[in-house]
Amino acid sequence: MPRSSPPETSTREHRVCALDELPPGGMRLLPLGKFGVGVFNVHGQFFAITNYCPHEGGPLCLGRVQGTTVVDQEAVGGTGYVLDGQVIRCPWHQWEFDLASGRTISEPLRRIRAYPVRVVNGDVMVTV
């Protein structure tokens, strides 16, 4: 089958890279799980999500990471810009997800699988 690799049978911790190889705004895609797992550095905090959009199955981690717009009557034009550097947009249909929560911005009931990330002895580690 396209876009797949052998399923992981059990959960374990994997080394992603050295801490200084994943600067803020960066992403590392690892061939883990069924679709791959992307590990993101968002302003110094690390998040990991599955490389699969719950909409049509697009390679989510290859999307652009920015913020999102919200209604804000105080802002110029009534539009505010929030969550800068924390919102990923699927490259196919531009569905937006909050990397920190794994929830979609537009349809919060659809969420993506997120994985725990920690830094151990200067290495970024993800548990998948």
Place this chain on the structure above:
Amino acid sequence: MEETPVRVVDCDVHPSVGLLSREELAAYAPEEWRDRFYGSRAPKPPRFNYYDPPDNLHSVSMRMDSFPPGGGFPCSDPDFAFDQLIREAGVDIGILAPLGGDEIDPAAESARKVGTNNWLADAWLDKNNRHRRWRGSISVTLRAPELAAREIERWAGHTDMVQVLVSPQVGSFGDPANDPVYEAACRHGLPVATHLMGTSPYERTPLLPVGNPSHWHDFMAAWPLLFVQHVMSLVFDGTFERHPNLRVVFIEGGFTWILPVMWRMDAIWKERRLDLPWVKRAPSEYVLEHVRCTSQPMDPPESGVAEYQQFLTWMDAGRLLLFSTDYPHWSYDDPDWTRRQFPEAFRERLMYRNALDLYGLPSTVPKVPDASFQPA
């Protein structure tokens, strides 16, 4: 070479000229038009991009992952498109429909289409089709029917040109003035397909019956209205009686509208059939025999899935529909996802069988390795 059975035919793929220079493009154009189209003093009338998906400044309405790594526009590199659409997404045969080329002047429009055909045949079908996964469209304009018929004759012998492609931003398809085009298409067993030509001169933008739409959203949602009028005209102007072998494919205009259109045409025909003696059968019969719609874009209801499936059965969707992705555009539909949106009983016909029958495509293609997972 080992063969594999065709299980997915994508009836809407949009190749682009990409990084070709003006000189290279000029070489494909008819000689007498080269200077006017590509010369240093060539006029550059504005072409509007009406599409407004999110992040459009970056995406220009494309899949963000479809920009070729070597540069150029999405679907301009046949090798990268092959990797992404054939090897990764699992499409077995993709039918290429180049867009654009509409002009205010019908003769210029005709010349643009000639250049498009020369380029498509050369860059995609002749040089980059050893894997036998691409098929092409002969682009012509209904606004110059005699030139269009001649262009169809020029390409009819090319084994990989499998349909005729026309812009829908013209007068009624059923107008007898179009007959030379349909005669040429039918003579060679080529279906006539149509797809909105998005980046057209302002004058060629389809207006709604009530005038200009306020937003891109109205424009997109109203797109099927254009196709509704062409379907009605093909039926009531007797085109399918004059051309019994004609098949017309409506690409990317949705399909849920066609059932109420069939109902309404049938009702009117029953009441007043003697007015139009050349319409010999119920309009819905002509539609089911002669018309096909592509699956993308889908607009299923959020709830009432069982009723929706009943609706699909009612409209004989398993017979009417052809699968399409719209690659590389942002409204792309994935084959695996699309397949799951339809009742089991329709899937084989939708995903490949209808297209194999319509285009006379082979039931197997040379096997190529699936894409394996490549970490970035």
